[in-house]
Amino acid sequence: MNYSISINLSRLAGAVFTNLKGKTATKRCLVIPIDDAGLYAGEKGIYLNLVAYEQRDAKYGNTHLVKRSLSKAEREAMTDEQLRAEPILGDMKEMKPAAVQPTMEMQGAQFVSDDGTVDDLPF
Numbered sequence: 194m195n196y197s198i199s200i201n202l203s204r205l206a207g208a209v210f211t212n213l214k215g216k217t218a219t220k221r222c223l224v225i226p227i228d229d230a231g232l233y234a235g236e237k238g239i240y241l242n243l244v245a246y247e248q249r250d251a252k253y254g255n256t257h258l259v260k261r262s263l264s265k266a267e268r269e270a271m272t273d274e275q276l277r278a279e280p281i282l283g284d285m286k287e288m289k290p291a292a293v294q295p296t297m298e299m300q301g302a303q304f305v306s307d308d309g310t311v312d313d314l315p316f
Contacts, residue, residue, distance in 0.1 A: 200283035205230035257285040
């Protein structure tokens, strides 16, 4: 089963939209403070660990909600109010393959009979 996942990165703690001017252009950017947002800086990149919770009442086809994954130590250090305040970052829904309609294009087709003659009939 495949899922489509949508994450709103602006919901991470401390995330800010800004325009950054470089040498040749100004670009719209999202700046996310690593420590404030609960990101993990590893040897090969910056990681955001997520967890998906299945929803009983799937709205708009969304079967799961996505939140930041908290370690046991982080959860135990937080109050119930802080845990509830953790933002929903996104959602997931099952990707269903599009129905493929068989098509037969017969334009310009030629059919060769057993005796080697060509027949232009499209049926």
